[in-house]
Amino acid sequence: MSQKYKIIAIAGATCSGKTTLAQRLRARLRHCSVLHQDDYYKEPSEIPSFNDTTDKWDDPIAIQWSKLSGHVARISSQPYLESCPVCQEMKGEESRPTEQLLHYVIVEGTMVLYSREMLDLFDLSFFLTLDYETSKARRSARTYDHDTVKFFDGHVWPMYLEMESKVSSYSTSVTLLNGRRSLEDLEEEISRAVADKR
């Protein structure tokens, strides 16, 4: 039985559309799992604080990376029938050789490309860029409860810039996409790249 999973990273700026894009791609690719970086935060007591008031949510130190990469490894080593709800539904439809279908795991979050080790997990990596004004405006429209202007300017934005320069230093491995483009447009470009990668 030949089983293949393509592992896709969608990283980038806060409020750049990562989560929505991941959901749209899951619907489009169907045989697809999505893991969210935000589901892998450490306990708040283990996360250093910013200005003694809020936790540094945008620092890679806040995330349980080995747990996240372990989940990616676990999904991609499982038979489709165990890991994929769509294949489970198709079970018994003899005309469909599900074991030959390509499957996907999308991992999305601001920092999922923060290290070489993480980058190496992925067959395809995308990083959504955003300019300061747009990111800040979209973020304040969402009103995170721990958000303040100081937190954005002093933590969120500098961490984004650090991620962006790190990702750029990986040279050609990561596709940078402008997060100001429409979601339809971004979805099309990522889908084409995924299809080309077959």
Ligand SMILES: [Zn+2]
């Ligand atoms: Zn499936």
